[in-house]
Amino acid sequence: MPKFSRNYLSAVIAACLLASSGGVYAAPPPPPSPSSTSSSPNATPTVPYASDDPNYPLWNPDSNIVPQPMRGTFGANILGPQNIPLELQNPSLLAPPTTDHGDVPNAHWSFTLSHNRLQTGGWVREQTVTDMPIAKEMAGVNMRLEAGAIRELHWHKTAEWAYVLNGSTQITTVTPEGQNYIGTVHPGDLWYFPAGQPHSLQATADSPEGSEFLLIFDDGTASSEDTFLLTDWLAHVPKEVLAKNFQTKQSAFNKIPDRELYIFPGTPPADDAQPPVSPQGISSLPFTYEFSKIKPANYSGGTLKIADSTTFKASKSIAVAEVTVEPGAMRELHWHPIQDEWAYFIEGYARMTLFAADSNARTFDYQAGDIAYVPAPYGHYIENVGNTTLRFLEIFKTEKYQDVSLSQWLALTPPELVKEHLQVSDETVGKFQKQKQLVVGPQ
Structure with missing residues (x-):
């Protein structure tokens, strides 16, 4: 009886196991000739080849169908009640790609x-670790202010970072050194306040509808309810103590609120508003950043621009990449070495698969207003599965933005080593890019 290699026998056993469980596989090549004495590496894979089965999304939120949990010969129709609008939004949950496997926590809110x-x-509405347990490092808040409305003077135990979605907002702050600062931020712009630094937010009248913005706190447990508010504090201090502190009459505080105001109407601030003159001066470190005016880098499938502490000096704990992806294109396969990613989708439809090691992978679908979370260092991509431009934010709890590109890693690794792993040709290896592609176009 001829002696077959251990690799070949392993491949045959694995193929038989797959066949017995209904799996689809490519049969291993014929065994080597018994007379062969070649010492070259055996080309037979130690496991079956990966399946060529297509794994496209089977529908989208605009499809006029009743979705069913069926892909090829797998699954069966639903006999019970269905939430069709929700199922149309999440094809990768109801009929996941066959490449999904194992257990990955929910990364969609x-x-x-x-x-x-x-x-x-x-x-105001928020997302914390209570809503999405995987999101341990950051929490998000969506806030809306009518023109002139004020998010009252307050501070947090965490840093606050913001991206303006619509309208304009005037921010004020005072540093621990007594320097003050006023700035107005417009759509696509940013602001940042370190933990414990007092500040306020007020919608301007630049837009008659006021403003709306996204807030990020650098702690997944942080809530907009856990805020140190001016009115809340003073309502819980005896008035005689207030009079002593401010060296005035107790009657001066007869009309202070007996509870927090939180958000309340006000007169829109003047466009040329200036802070009171401080003996310590105005902060030399801007707490706003005109991110909207930064020109993005262009790639074959879209654009990407970054703001971190190297450009937005005040932002010591939050970095962001704003990404656009054209239809059929994708944010390339990559991972972030030590930073979790909190992503927010502004427009378009997206699909993302998280690879969590140990054969664990799960795919999710996203649309405008959705949040994704990717723990470090999960491998992932973000694909535009719609017919309009996809735009989203990648946000990180870090001073400096970092990522690792799969294509660049393989292109800068000895090609023979790559071919041994993937059983690909020189031509294929030659297509791996030594520069990060970041957003790659459709084929």
Whole structure:
């Protein structure tokens, strides 16, 4: 009886196991000739080849169908009740790609599912680790202020970073050194306040509808409810103590609120508003950044631009990449070495697969208003599966933006070593790029 290599026998056993469980596989090549004495590496894979089965999304939110959990010969139709609108939004949950495997925690949340706090002058809704347990490093808040409305003077135990979605907002702050600062931020611009630094937010009248913005806190447990508010504090200090502190009459505080204001109407600030003159001066470190005016880098499939502490000096704990992806293109396969990613989708439809090591992979679908979370150093991509431009933010708890490109890694690794792993040709290896592609176009 001829002697076959251990690799060949392993491949045959694995193929038989797959066949017995209904799996699809490519049969291993014929065994080597018994007379062969070649000492060259055996080309037979130690496991079956990966399946060529297509794994495209089977529908999208605009499809006029009743979706079913079926892909090829797998699955069966639903006999019970269905939430069709939700199932149309999540094809990769109901009929996942066959490449999904194992267990990856939920990495999808929508602000639509968050409780909304309604105030006179605006509203606020949030996502914390309570909503998405995987999101341990950062939490998000979506806030809306009518023109002139004020998010009252306050501070947090975490840093606050913001991206303006619509309208304009005037921010004020005072540093621990007594320097003050006023700035106005417009759509696509940023602001940042370190932990514990007092500040306020007020929608301008630049837009008659006021403003809306995204807030990020650098702690997954942080909540907009856990805020140190001016009115809340003073309502819980005896008035005689207030009089002594400010060296005035107790009657001066007869009309202070007996509870927090949080968000309340106000007169829109003047366009040329200036801070009071401080003996310590105005902060030399801007707490706003005109990110909207930064020209993005162009790639074959879209654009990308970055703001971190190297450009937005004040932002010591949050970095961001704003990405656009054209239809059929994708944010390349990559990972972030030590930083979790909190992503927010502004427009378009996206699909993302998280690879969590040990054969664990799971695919999620996203649309405008959705949040994704990718723990470090999970491998992932973000693909535009719609027919319009996809735009989203990648946000990180870090001073400096970092990522590792799969294509660049392989292109800068000895090619023979890569071919041994992937059983690919020289031509294929030659297509791996030594420069990060970041956003790659459709084929």
